[in-house]
Amino acid sequence: MSEQFFEVEGLNTWFFTRAGTFKSVRDVSFNLKRGEVLGIVGESGSGKSVTGMSIMGQVEKPGKIVSGSIRLDGKELTELSFDQMRKYRGRRIAMVFQNPLMTLNPLMRVRQQMFEAISEHENVPAAQMRERSIAALKAVGIPSPEERLEAYPHELSGGMRQRVVIATALLMNPDLIIADEPTTALDVTIQAQIIHQMRSQITDRGLGMIWITHDLATLSELADRILVMYAGAMMETGATAEIIAMPRHPYTSKLLESVPSNNEPGQRLKQIRGTMPSLLDLGEGCAFRSRCERASPACEISPPMRSFSSTHHAWCHHPIEG
């Protein structure tokens, strides 16, 4: 058995709109071992969610996986039919979306939604579904789970809704969990609780997790490896300690500088100049060049991969040398 149980190779996911083609994900590759957490970090619109949806086979209409390979235990997922993919979804790969309202039906009680998630894949009696749902809600720190099963989504606070979604994802014991900004709405104590819960699932059962976030602080404490994305492309990847202690890509370095705890209280935060260019007019070359202080004419052509260790790579013409 290969060590990497999950692999994404050369993924391109584009949206074909009337205004033009948005290349939301461009040549993205990564892999995951069992028991490992890969953090994906990047600016809004950098393609993190589209990467997650591509893996789930849930890219919305004008969008399409144009090329690339997504393999789970060697099985090619991009070639699966819609029905085959549905069997994988929820059962072997579960995704927790950024916005819990996308997953929760406002007209259904929590109980109905959780039972539906189970009965889609398994035929078990209601009493057992109930037991499993309550256990899952408890595991993510929902108080009074029996009562909360009867609640409608609007009766729960934002953080509780998100925990219901996480509990539902854990119900089927998936092999891979993709969590898209899962704890951004949660306070630190509950966040720590959920991370603890997910961490123990990952270690005990050998799951893999892709944790998509913009919260570098939490990521630095949680992830084994980090992938930094910008405008649909990979900028830098490496072991967490490598990325945090010695960022090589100018974008990663700027991101770290803008974290409030790396700034003086009350002062303006260091921010990256300019805004992300439209994906329509990126053209060739480094996607970050319009905002980069190190840019040179060389950056008009696509940057090569530069390696700093067997795990630490950056795509840049002028990486920061240690």
Next chain:
Amino acid sequence: MQVVQTVFQADEVSRVFEPARGTIEKLTDRLTGKRPAIVQAVDRVSLSLAQGETLGIVGESGCGKSTLARMITGILPVSGGTRRFRGEDYESFLARRRDALKVQMVFQDPMSSLNGRLKVGEIIGEGAVVHGIVPRSRMREHAAKMLERVGLAADSIDRYPHQFSGGQRQRIGIARALAVEPELLVCDEAVAALDVSVQAQIINLLMDIRQESGLSMIFISHDLGLIRHLCDRVAVMYLGRVVELAKTSELFGNPVHPYTQMLLAGMPRISTERRTFMPIKGEIPSPLNPPSGCHFHPRCDRATDHCRISRPDLREKGPSHLHACLNA
């Protein structure tokens, strides 16, 4: 001495919710004489906000921050207590629609708070036009200006909300709030959906606006790093109640309530070491059935019998440092 103007004041405001019940459930409740569980989302909270001040509110998910925010904004009526805007009773203030615009809110969830059928330019400009801040002929121009102010391209006015990413939508929400020239801005997890670099731009933007226009702000966030960076004073909430309220430097430098201390200890930090995340100690309390006395006692190391019986009121630790702990 400089006179500090109070912009907004809440006195012992409370809010209860009754969970939705089906007809059958209502009937069985009536037959069994059971009273439906109610949620005391906010329990006698008092706070005031001075002109130009930024007050931060932190606390666990479900502790009532958004409910409090919605009462401060006037979207949600109070179940008890009083609110005042510049000394005036809030109900009569809100009744004057043009004035009510002076209090604006930026929401936690940018998608559900923007009308998906309207173009971005209309979402941002409509309020300002309806209330005579700009003539209709200048609506597009006004909206474009607001978009640029929050760092979006001016030509976004002709696009729809679903065509933007989460972070971009949140900026649209901020642009909409700023378009009616508010005096009090309530931000409920307004930057939670944004990555750090965009977050930095929005925080800098809010700090600039605050400096230019003397805007007062209530800033709700679970991100203690951000709260520390941006706020003058901080209120810590636990299960519907304020448990500590102090100047930011005091709260972070010298927290006295055991819950505040626990929050600060759990603050994530940029580090090169993996942290061992711990499960929550003690039972997690439910707002449906809160613990007696001090709500925090099941999780508190310093709890005594007294704590299980008496509700601790806010008391003074030092000048402008309040806390609600019996044993601090």
